[in-house]
Amino acid sequence: MLTTLYKKLQSVTSKLNIIQCNSLSFIWVSALVFTACFNIAFFAKVIDALSMNNKDDYLLFGSFIIFIFCVLNILFTLFFVKPIRKPLLVILLCCSALGSYFSLFYGIYIDNDMLVNIFQTNTYEAITLLNGKLVLWFIIFGLLPSLFVIFFIKVKKISFLKSATLRTVNILISVAILGALYFSLPGEYSFFLKTNKSTLKLISPTNYIYALGDMVNKHYKSEVPFTHIGEDAKRKIATNPQKKKLIIIVVGETSRAQNFSLNGYERETNPLLSKQSNLFNFEHASSCGTATAISVPCMFSNMPRKSFDRTLAINEDNVLDIIARTGVNVYWKDNDSNCKEVCNRVPTLEINKTEPAELCKGGLCYDIQLLNGLDQYINERTDDTVIVIHTNGSHGPAYHERYQKDQEKFTPACKSTEIDSCSQQELVNAYDNTIVNVDFVLNSTIELLKKHSDQFSTAMLYMSDHGESLGEDGFYLHGAPYRIAPKQQTHIPMIFWLSDSFMNNHRINKTCLADKAKNDQNVSHDNLFHTVLGALDVSTKEYDPSLDIFKSCEYE
Incomplete structure (x- = not known):
């Protein structure tokens, strides 16, 4: 024909x-x-x-x-x-x-x-x-x-x-x-x-x-033999009976720190998180890359940003592989494009994008759907557990499709994917509404963890993979070369919530951690690998205590 x-x-x-x-x-x-x-x-x-x-x-x-x-x-x-x-x-x-x-x-x-x-x-x-x-x-x-x-x-x-x-x-x-x-x-x-x-x-x-x-x-x-690291990893056995640990790692998508009211943004985009106690918002966190395909593998790798090589990273163990070998239950649930090969060797589920109808439309689910079914999954766990939920977050250009109607706090919002045709205020309004949705999802995650705090010592670690440009200096979206990337693409929100039992078990000085969250200029994706190992009491030669967020705030 x-x-x-x-x-x-x-x-x-x-x-x-x-x-x-x-x-x-x-x-x-x-x-x-x-x-x-x-x-x-x-x-x-x-x-x-x-x-x-x-x-x-x-x-x-x-x-x-x-x-x-x-x-x-x-x-x-x-x-x-x-x-x-x-x-x-x-x-x-x-x-x-x-x-x-x-x-x-x-x-x-x-x-x-x-x-x-x-x-x-x-x-x-x-x-x-x-x-x-x-x-x-x-x-x-x-x-x-x-x-x-x-x-x-x-x-x-x-x-x-x-x-x-x-x-x-x-x-x-x-x-x-x-x-x-x-x-x-x-x-x-x-x-x-x-x-x-x-x-x-x-x-x-x-x-x-x-x-x-x-x-x-x-x-x-990349067609090289897979390299195993952290094969010496072991979890410390507690001498006194204590709760098992439940950590939910929330991988954010395209959310920039600049638009979080927790970071001083003039609009109230975090009305729910601002009311949570034991919340530690790291104000100066930076990303490893400006695109998901780079940042997500880097977050879970032991390679620091300055020497990160994606090809090498996807061909060696990451922190999820290491902790899984020690017997930790690891589970990845995805609402974005995919896990960028980070979850290849752990149980994984992509959310059902056909139901319920009010949460999933046209091939897109709201991020709150990621929590659906986790309650039952947690109830079936009897050992240390790490759940990773990979959100769709604030991904553009269809910002208006990332939040539900009742979360449209700022109007008029840009309703077009041709974002450069919207006014700057309409674009910012739509984007800020996505941050309101992020606030809702993170708060719901914390409430889920609280529900299981009698059974587990619980914590939530949230990091966005990268930020986003909304027209500043002629940049839109993300993915700019790192050396010239505007701060909006590299300055990311990073939020930890810790239960009282988690802080007590790790002897964390709350005042010290709050001060670190406010003033530490060097926190970044580099910290996630070592912080997760430390949070689970995993010992390995790959662990660097200087990069463990919690370690420097432990009291004797």
Whole structure:
């Protein structure tokens, strides 16, 4: 059927005036189109970075245009050969149309981490990113140019020798121009690249081509034997009878500390948590990454952020594996895209997204559904237990779908996934309502733990995986390269609730922990691995007491 349709289209277009060109013209025009149409976000960042108030700034800006054209000219000369030049160009047009849209309108930088996050996004999240502006942008810059290339452009044939000669000369001229550009402004280039290195991740199509190559390379690197760590782990046996421990770890999603009233935000987004006793809100916590695919594995790994390697992390034991080997009941329940390979070796359940109807609609469940069934599960436990619930939290761009109607405290709220079309206040209103929902879910979790406090010594540990940008400095959503990521994407909420029996068992000085929560500037995802081990009295050489949140506040 497709073959027949293609032949009919060819028959129609053959009667039209087809544009004929030689292979070099095809390459030059392609390089010019990509330079001008798909690198607007890069040029905008260059203008922001330069003062643009003297001749040297304009020369440097102009040189970047020529630089990108020459680089693309070289690449296209090497790879745009018959019979793959048209299919390859079509693929690049479509991919660049999508990439340039998110870079231009949401401030998204495309690198390996971003591609990993994209490939691990579930269908529902992908659908929420679709909007009318994106579709129109793709049609104008991706689909229509592709159809034009396929049906209206004909590249004239020339001999292999002539083609090779012309291509060689073309590459040599481009290389010479690049050299001349660099050596004419060596100091300016060096300074710009040193201070704005991440901006290169906006250059299309080299950004996603390089990122894809890096991701494939790391995939093959990941095919290595799995490494077990913490095999010496043992739980200390209490000399006196005491309650078993029940810890619920809540993995937040896309919630930023800035919008928590517990952290001084002027709006009351935490009305329920603010009334809880034994609640310790760490005001200065930071994330390991700016995307779920990086942050979640990092949270449960023993690798600190500065040396974290996702490929290595998913191929070795994490804290859940270690504690499970000591006999702790471990259970992961998910309401997000997935556990990013953290829960591969422990019992796991993705919530039923079809019922009850009031909590799950259109493939999305409200996070409160994660608590459904946990009461029965807890009643059946007789040993130390750790439950991890992975929330959908404040994930954008469909913020308005993350909370129930009675939680819409701030209005008018943005009800569109085309978030840059909403006013700033509407966007913030919708996002703040998601934090009200987070408050409700965390408070409900605490109340569930209180219900079982006669049977267990209970605690809740909450950390968001990363934050979110709401248009500040031109950034939306998340996933910016860490070295340039705005604070909104790395400053995360981190909240611990501890029962009296838990604090007594661990001899925790409440005043000390409250002071640490308020003033410690160094708390981060790095602390989770060691804090969980310490909370369960697990001894292993992998445990670092200096990173255990509770250890420094123990009294004799």
